[in-house]
Amino acid sequence: MxxxxxxxxxxxxxxxxxxxxxxxxxxNNNNYNNITTYNRNMELYSIQSPFMKNMNIIKRRYHTSLNNNLIIVQKNNNEDNLKLNNLEINNFHKWLVGFTDGDGSFYMKGTERDLKFFYGFHLHKDDISCLEHIKNNLKLPNNINIRETSVQLTVTKKQWMNDNLLPIFDKYPCMNIKYYSYMKWKEGLMKSLNKVSSNKELMEYKTLINNYEIIKDMKIPYNHMNDHWILGFLEAEGSLTIESKRNSCKLFISQHEKSKKTLEAIKDYILNNWKPIDNTPMFIKNYLLNNWNNMIYLSKTNKCNVINLTTANMDFLYYVIIPKFNSMNWYSIKYNSFMNWQSIINIYMKGLHKVNNKDIMNYIEYTRNLNKKGINKINYNIELYNNIINNNKPLYNKNxxxxxxxxxxxxxxxxxxxxxxxxxxxxxxxxxxxxxxxxxxxxxxxxxxxxxxxxxx
Known part of the structure; x- marks a missing residue:
């Protein structure tokens, strides 16, 4: 009763x-579970430079602890540390496809006399480390093109792409409208390699590929959805926000309405496959499971024909989203934003924003604009964060x-x-x-x- x-x-x-x-x-709130962790063997933020060699990069070892102790591991950025085992390379390939769906391109350039096939990325210069990982893990033959504010990595060697890229994207297919571009790009590439079509005929593919036209007789294979693809897609297309006035945080992914089904597939996959971590307090776990289908939602299409997939429930973020993303390898500068974002969530979940402490308020205000890049980038301040967590008793009850x-x-x-x-x-x-x-x-x-x-x- x-x-x-x-x-x-x-x-x-x-x-x-x-x-x-x-x-x-x-x-005992002193044992309040500290979900904010270091991700296993990933960089905190890019401190590499094409003009500097043998630099040390910050790595972290993933763990979930019942205390406030965090671990930093420093290693040299040498070739051995960049090598991946078979499981890691498969997971990297899944991530790569998701990241390509967001920030990568399959396209064609040129004329009938000189028609070329391209695959690559054009990113902010802060993401040079991400391109270095892609280049090293794929053993790309091309160098990274460094510009004033951006970096670019492209490959045009048709035989190399046939031997190395097609097996990846055939095994782990694209899952937004870029799938149509890839399939036509692949078809054109194969015809060009086998010399069964002239460049004049292949020019018809160029417009279709570069304009991301939907092909009615092709169906995007959403059944291949997986954790690492979602992370890669999030690193490219996702946004992490802090709403300091409401003491809350949000994660959302924006897409053109043409890719609405992609967002629906992500939502369904998460709701069907992700669960609260084992040490979630029973009361909170029951609350989450009883309201599970409402934890992620799609917005209406806005005037720019854009739809958002959003999750903003703090308990869901803390006990489901953050542990899941902490269990995987990140490769882009978005990881710096993620570390800032989850540190604020941890402060909110402990109720430390209610404590009369200027250092905490300054940290929240400093971190609020966490998506800035370049000289305005908000680097994750592990020393300040540790000082806040270790020297302030949680106000909120973890149950x-x-x-x-x-x-x-x-x-x-x-x-x-x-x-x-x-x-x-x-x-x-x-x-x-x-x-x-x-x-x-x-x-x-x-x-x-x-x-x-x-x-x-």
Missing amino acids: IKWTMINMNLLLMFLMIMNNLIFKNN YPYRTNSIIHSKKSITGVGVFVYDLNNTLIMTFTSHVTAGTHFNCSKHEIAKYIKNGN
């Missing part, structure tokens, strides 16, 4: 603060969802009504934002919920 309570949020604050001290009086903790510790008058469900031992077991959501969960009307709260039966 359970007992219900429904009260105005103003009264709820006082009530829950009392309950907070009773329910988990044996809880409560983020929103519940926010309500308990809110200094503002919160309007509205909430439904909170307790067991007979006065342990909070679930929360709802309204009569309607509570009624939906318990398969009854909102009026029955209101009646039960008022009369107790």
